[in-house]
Amino acid sequence: MSRATRVYLASIPVVAVAALYFTARTHSIDWRVVLFLGALTFLAEWAAFSIPIEGSVSLSFAIVYAAVLLGGPLSGAAVALFGAVPPQDFKTRKPPLVMAFNLGQVACSALASGAVFILSGGVALAANPASAVQLDAWLLPAVLAALAYATTNMLLVGEGISLVAHVPLAEVWRTSFRSYTVSLIALTLLGIVLVQLVVVAGYLGLLLLVVPFSVARQTFQVYVQLSDAYRGTIRSLIAVIEAKDPYTRGHSERVAIYARDIAEEIGLPDAEIQRIEYAALLHDIGKVGVAVTTLLKKETLSAQEFGEIRLHPLTGSRVLAEIDFLSDVVPIIEAHHERLDGTGYPYGLAGKAVPLGAQVLAVADTFDAMTSDRSYRPALTFDDAVDELRRESGVSISERCVDALLSRIDASRVEGLSSAGFDWGGHHE
Amino acid sequence: MSEQRRWILVIVLGAASITAVAACLFDADSMQVANIAYAGVGYLVVSAVPIRLPRGDTLGVGIGPALAAAVLLSPCEAVTGLALGVVAAAALGVRDNSPSGLLMDSLRYPLIIFVVARLMVPELELGAVEPLGLEHVLGLLALTVSVLALDLLTYAAFTAWIDAEPLLQRTGSFLRLVGGVYAGQASVGVALAIVYPSMGPLGALVLLVLMLVMKHTFGLYLRIRSAYERTVGVLARLAEFQLSETQGHAERVASIATSMGRQLRLRHRSLERLALAALLHDIGKVGAEAVTEIGVHATLGARILSQVPFLEDVAPVVARHHDESFGHRDPDGLLAQIVSLASRYDEVRHLHKGSDADSIALEAVLEYAASYDDRVVAALRRAVRRPA
Numbered sequence: 001m002s003r004a005t006r007v008y009l010a011s012i013p014v015v016a017v018a019a020l021y022f023t024a025r026t027h028s029i030d031w032r033v034v035l036f037l038g039a040l041t042f043l044a045e046w047a048a049f050s051i052p053i054e055g056s057v058s059l060s061f062a063i064v065y066a067a068v069l070l071g072g073p074l075s076g077a078a079v080a081l082f083g084a085v086p087p088q089d090f091k092t093r094k095p096p097l098v099m100a101f102n103l104g105q106v107a108c109s110a111l112a113s114g115a116v117f118i119l120s121g122g123v124a125l126a127a128n129p130a131s132a133v134q135l136d137a138w139l140l141p142a143v144l145a146a147l148a149y150a151t152t153n154m155l156l157v158g159e160g161i162s163l164v165a166h167v168p169l170a171e172v173w174r175t176s177f178r179s180y181t182v183s184l185i186a187l188t189l190l191g192i193v194l195v196q197l198v199v200v201a202g203y204l205g206l207l208l209l210v211v212p213f214s215v216a217r218q219t220f221q222v223y224v225q226l227s228d229a230y231r232g233t234i235r236s237l238i239a240v241i242e243a244k245d246p247y248t249r250g251h252s253e254r255v256a257i258y259a260r261d262i263a264e265e266i267g268l269p270d271a272e273i274q275r276i277e278y279a280a281l282l283h284d285i286g287k288v289g290v291a292v293t294t295l296l297k298k299e300t301l302s303a304q305e306f307g308e309i310r311l312h313p314l315t316g317s318r319v320l321a322e323i324d325f326l327s328d329v330v331p332i333i334e335a336h337h338e339r340l341d342g343t344g345y346p347y348g349l350a351g352k353a354v355p356l357g358a359q360v361l362a363v364a365d366t367f368d369a370m371t372s373d374r375s376y377r378p379a380l381t382f383d384d385a386v387d388e389l390r391r392e393s394g395v396s397i398s399e400r401c402v403d404a405l406l407s408r409i410d411a412s413r414v415e416g417l418s419s420a421g422f423d424w425g426g427h428h429e
Numbered sequence: 430m431s432e433q434r435r436w437i438l439v440i441v442l443g444a445a446s447i448t449a450v451a452a453c454l455f456d457a458d459s460m461q462v463a464n465i466a467y468a469g470v471g472y473l474v475v476s477a478v479p480i481r482l483p484r485g486d487t488l489g490v491g492i493g494p495a496l497a498a499a500v501l502l503s504p505c506e507a508v509t510g511l512a513l514g515v516v517a518a519a520a521l522g523v524r525d526n527s528p529s530g531l532l533m534d535s536l537r538y539p540l541i542i543f544v545v546a547r548l549m550v551p552e553l554e555l556g557a558v559e560p561l562g563l564e565h566v567l568g569l570l571a572l573t574v575s576v577l578a579l580d581l582l583t584y585a586a587f588t589a590w591i592d593a594e595p596l597l598q599r600t601g602s603f604l605r606l607v608g609g610v611y612a613g614q615a616s617v618g619v620a621l622a623i624v625y626p627s628m629g630p631l632g633a634l635v636l637l638v639l640m641l642v643m644k645h646t647f648g649l650y651l652r653i654r655s656a657y658e659r660t661v662g663v664l665a666r667l668a669e670f671q672l673s674e675t676q677g678h679a680e681r682v683a684s685i686a687t688s689m690g691r692q693l694r695l696r697h698r699s700l701e702r703l704a705l706a707a708l709l710h711d712i713g714k715v716g717a718e719a720v721t722e723i724g725v726h727a728t729l730g731a732r733i734l735s736q737v738p739f740l741e742d743v744a745p746v747v748a749r750h751h752d753e754s755f756g757h758r759d760p761d762g763l764l765a766q767i768v769s770l771a772s773r774y775d776e777v778r779h780l781h782k783g784s785d786a787d788s789i790a791l792e793a794v795l796e797y798a799a800s801y802d803d804r805v806v807a808a809l810r811r812a813v814r815r816p817a
Contacts (some may be wrong), residue, residue, distance in 0.1 A: 192628065192632075201561050201623050232737045233657060239737065243733055405772055
């Protein structure tokens with residue numbers, strides 16, 4: 001951190017203390033507002049409620065804003081301080097200077113917001129319930145107060161980010177302006193709803209929003225856990241195949257990496273990349289239907305054994321058919337041994353009839369099969385494998401995909417992937 | 430059978446709703462068309478995107494707007510508006526697998542509101558823009574809790590009847606699954622009623638969006654949950670792929686083991702682990718061409734599972750399901766015993782045909798069951814007599 005940054009960060013808390021001192025001489029503080037909404041802010045920050053948009057306003061803004069409207073600038077600032085330094089900041093050992101800056105900047109923003117609210121004709125609403133239920137009377141001051149909060153906050157934090165990251169202030173604003181504005185509008189409305197609840201139903205009314213937010217957070221957490229668990233079961237499907245055919249160990253993961261490289265390089269949309277990646281991970285699942293002796297055979301396969309092998313894309317799609325979550329992945333798996341010139345299996349599709357995802361997967365699969373040991377032959381060298389790919393490029397496999405793959409890989413990366421063991425417990429720390 | 434019961438309920442509920450609406454139409458003077466429309470549209474907006482439950486049922490979860498309507502409007506306006514909203518939502522949901530499920534889910538609201546609104550709401554005057562006293566707030570909470578309870582209980586009771594399942598069991602699993610999301614929607618519904626008089630449509634909009642976001646999150650969760658369960662099922666079937674004589678073994682063992690676990694009053698978490706272990710107990714057979722040494726597949730299966738995050742705690746149970754002597758006291762040992770006995774029973778049961786196959790298989794298995802805990806043996810007896 002440069003000297004200028006440190007001076008800047010340290011100056012904000014000083015300004016905040018001075019501003020608090022002068023505000024305290026002219027304004028009173030509403031302790032009930034501070035107590036109830038302060039506790040709520042602390043909870044919100046502690047539970048790390050976050051809006052899944054980069055660069056958005058934190059949820060506690062709605063609560064601080066409600067406190068400003070209900071109790072005036074001083075109460076608002078006090079509530080803001082409750083949420084400025086959540087316990088996890090101590091766990092992650094945030095520098096004390098940054099914590100002090102955060103305390104200072106939220107206090108300044110809340111004070112500015114409260115000052116604008118009072119100056120433009122608003123009154124502390126908790127103390128004036130009669131005017132509080134007349135929304136028309138204070139809506140304009142309330143909107144100005146929200147704008148004041150946002151402006152102060154964006155100035156102070158934006159300047160901090162600009163100093164730390166060496167990016168011009170305008171650039172910081174430009175990149176986060178849209179998400180900031182959208183979340184600001186939503187949370188301003190939520191803040192006004194909070195005010196109404198407190199004014200009409202008392203502090204007990206806050207429960208009505210605490211319940212749904214806790215439920216939503218709980219659901220979302222379980223959702224994240226289950227998504228990980230889901231990826232775990234996908235991995236276990238692969239583990240089953242690898243238990244059967246040790247030569248394929250790590251094959252599925254490497255093919256997934258190559259397939260993702262190709263898909264990214266030819267500019268497919270994210271959802272399609274995700275589908276191809278799942279298909280790549282599971283493309284050999286149909287080998288459960290092939291006898292171990294056939295899989296491990298060193299000699300040339302008999303016609304019947306080869307017939308068994310040729311069925312594995314179909315078996316794979318049959319096995320996975322009932323998982324609706326994977327319904328758009330299955331066709332890619334089914335066609336991953338089709339070739340553009342019609343020489344592939346199981347259907348012998350040709351040209352455009354082969355789905356693009358399957359074309360991507362075919363190149364990735366072929367390349368990894370060539371660069372790793374198999375029961376019937378040792379691995380080809382990197383250069384030989386590239387030559388072989390080039391020979392088939394535009395004939396049986398897609399030229400565009402081959403070019404995409406070759407632009408992303410080199411001998412040392414392939415070597416690294418082949419020798420690296422894959423960490424099954426990747427989601428554990 | 431179950432589809433029949435479903436339609437019986439739809440018809441009964443529909444008739445009752447029509448009666449309620451008709452009763453309201455008699456003193457139509459007190460009703461305002463605009464209010465009816467608000468209730469209907471609010472209900473439609475929130476419930477038109479139904480949540481799909483794992484069993485294929487759909488839930489509209491219209492409790493939020495229903496509560497708001499009950500509080501803000503006259504009982505008759507609320508009932509009529511909701512009934513119209515229900516019909517519109519069902520019409521939109523026709524493409525759905527089970528329109529009867531959607532109808533049955535949503536037809537309860539007009540009735541619940543009819544009952545509750547007549548009993549409780551007249552004391553509240555929320556339409557007037559002024560702060561509420563504490564007794565009003567408590568009244569609102571009582572209203573919320575009663576509607577919530579009626580909603581969850583009637584739905585659990587109906588579906589338990591349709592699927593001919595014990596009421597208590599279904600209520601428990603239903604509460605665990607959707608209790609939270611119902612409570613959340615109900616709270617936002619009351620919040621809507623509270624802020625509507627002063628904030629108007631703007632406040633309603635904010636809270637309706639909040640309801641929809643919550644439902645969407647819950648829908649995502651259910652989707653990934655069903656994907657997870659199905660994938661585990663696929664995993665279980667992989668091992669049976671080449672052994673056609675054991676088709677369905679894993680799923681039958683899972684069902685027997687789960688009802689044994691219920692007999693033994695295992696906790697929810699242990700039951701989940703038991704079901705997974707039972708489903709996956711033979712996963713190690715995937716690499717085996719012929720039947721190899723007994724117990725080898727257990728070790729191999731455990732090795733596969735221990736590599737997988739979230740299935741690793743099932744591995745020790747799978748590893749021990751072929752042990753000769755079980756640890757009697759530790760939980761893994763108990764689960765391994767259950768899986769082992771259920772699996773033996775299913776293997777023997779599968780060899781017999783005829784009406785008394787259950788008891789023949791039971792006696793045959795129990796003759797060799799000396800190494801099992803008495804409680805586990807007793808659990809199998811009860812589970813087999815009263816299948817899940």
